[in-house]
Structure formats: structure tokens, C-alpha cells
Amino acid sequence: ANVMRFSTLFLQILCVASCSVSTESNFGAADATEESATCASSSTDCSLASSRAEGKLKYSGSQQTVDFSAWQFAPVSLLQQFPMDDDERNFVRQVRHAVFSLVHPTPLKGQCHLAAVSPRALEDLLDISPESVWTDEFKNFAAGNVVKEGSSPLSHRYGGHQFGDWAGQLGDGRAVLLGEFVNSKGNRWELQLKGSGKTPYSRRGDGRAVVRSSVREFLASEAMHHLHVPTSRAASLVICDDWIWRDQFYNGHPRQEKSKILSN
Secondary structure (H helix, E strand, C coil): CHHHHHHHHHHHHHHHHHHCCCCCCCECCCCCCCCEEEEECCCCCCCECCHHHCCCCCCCCCCCCECHHHCCCCCCCHHHHCCECCCCCCCCCCCCCCCEEECCCCCCCCCEEEEEECHHHHHHHHCECHHHCCCHHHHHHHCCCCCCCCCCCEEECCEEEECCEEEEECCCCCEEEEEEEECCCCCEEEEEEECCCCCCCCCCCCCCEEHHHHHHHHHHHHHHHHCCCCCCEEEEEEEEEEEEEECCCCCCCCEEEEEEEEEC
16 A cells, blocks of 8 residues: 555656646546557657547647658668667567667557647657547557558667676567657657567567556656656557556566557
């Protein structure tokens, strides 16, 4: 019970830190069972919106935007300059002499719902008109069910220390980098899906994410941004009717939770 109270207080603090900075911010509750996440790697408003409030979230930026149906990735990817994994099969393994592996998102089987978007991230970072994302096309893209033309879906291989010891190969165990975009300001952004399925670096994980951790990341990234700490930004949140097992308190009592995909 103490853990739950602390988590609730933590989320409230993050929301206040991120949403009270600008009067243009818009925070609307979405049904917690119907949420979906899409993130853009550095700029998002703290606006959340239910898919039922279609068309109501707007951000009055001055830059030119396009409908998502006309939006495209950058034609030349900087990632092509790095060593690539020769094996294009997607299964858990040790990868040698490569920085990235080609990995497509794994489509979910259940119905997905676009639960939250950040109009400011969509418009400021990706030049996407916020009104144009309330479509099946964007929902399927944000859920990882469809790979947009021009995408180069990759997972990153890296190593590092965990719990004080060298852990060897780690990598993106549940994330897929879809590609790069150069906006109208000349800024280059990477767009990533988190929770989009297994990769060669998933180890013993299932490659998925749940709602509670995704909402927490959404709010934390916004708080950090408005506190002037460089961070990734969330663009959308998608929740799907696929159930996955999680032991939330690591006490040997796992339970099923709905899966979600975050784009950042």
C-alpha cells in the first residue's frame, strides 16, 4: 500500500512539474484500458487525450505541418553509416561486430486504441498536424502494426554494467528505431517504438510494455523537459487488448496487464 501511495504521489508531482509550466498545455484523462503510446525523441507537450475526444487537442504552433498520410521519413539515414548485423532473422542471440540489427515491430493480435497524443511534439518536432492523427493509419503505425514506407526499423546493440558488474551484451530488448526525420527547422529526430515486440536483445523478456510504466515515462519525460533537462519526448500512447504477464512487486505473484506501445 505504501508503494502504491508513493507511486501516485510521484505521478502527481511529475504532472504538476510538466503541465503547470505552460498555459497552452492540455491534460485530459483517457480511459486507462484504452491507451497507446507514441514518442518523439526530444519534444512533447504534456497533453493527453482520449481517442473519444477526437480533434479537440490542438497546438497553435507557427511552423508548417502536414497530414500524417503525407508525412515521410528522411530519405537518407545516418544509421546506414554504422555496422549492421548480417543476420536479418529476429531471434534472441549474441550479435557480433554490429551496432544495429534489422528488426520489424511484431504486430499485436488484439484491438488497439490511440489513447494519448502530444500535439506539441507532433507539431514542433515532426511537423505532423495533430488533427490528422485520429485515423486508423496513424494508430496502426503507432502500434507497430504497419511499417511506413521509407522506414528503416532497427534495434540498437550495446553493452554496459548492471548491479555493479559488466553485463556484456544488452541492447534494445523491447524497442525498435523506425527511422529519422528532418523537420522544417532543420532538426533531425529519431522516432522509436517502445514495447513493439522481441528483438535479438530481449534476453528473457517478451519485448512488451505495460500501461503504468508507459504513463510514468510519458509524464517523467515531460517533467524533465520543462525543467530544462535534455530528454526524449513522448508523441503518442497506444494501448492494445493483448494481455501480458508482469510481477509488478517482484513478490512471486504475477498478474496479467494490458500491453501498450510508446513512440518516442
